[in-house]
Amino acid sequence: MKLPDLDSFSDRVYWLTDQIPEGRVATYGQIAFLAGTPRAARAVGALMKTSRSIGLDLPWHRVINASGGISYKGEVERPRLQRTLLKSEGVLLSAKDTCDLSIFRWEPDHDFWSI
């Protein structure tokens, strides 16, 4: 599939997140890059949070940090749920809640970039 020409950054981030297949993951920076603003990884994290509070049905748990791990930042409930969801779909997590990106990272199809 191809990246739609969505008007806003947030819409592109949400759309992209929805493309991540079950059992695969993407990093905040990766989504930001694909959404057109390579250095907006931080904003992506904020949007993941927002998407949940709004009630959007997205595989938010498949978005993790650059070291292949779950970001905590003081939270407890969400990280635990994220761990459960990822494991339930086959993503192997270490004791430190990190996975091997070389194995589980999602890479968009070739025609993803085509017009």
Added chain:
DNA sequence: GTGATGACACAAT
């Protein structure tokens, strides 16, 4: 418009 805020990323200790 302006400034504060992060589920970040990476470099430098």
Added chain:
DNA sequence: AATTGTGCCATCA
């Protein structure tokens, strides 16, 4: 290996 510092940028108040 584990912290700390610095840059970053879409949102939101």
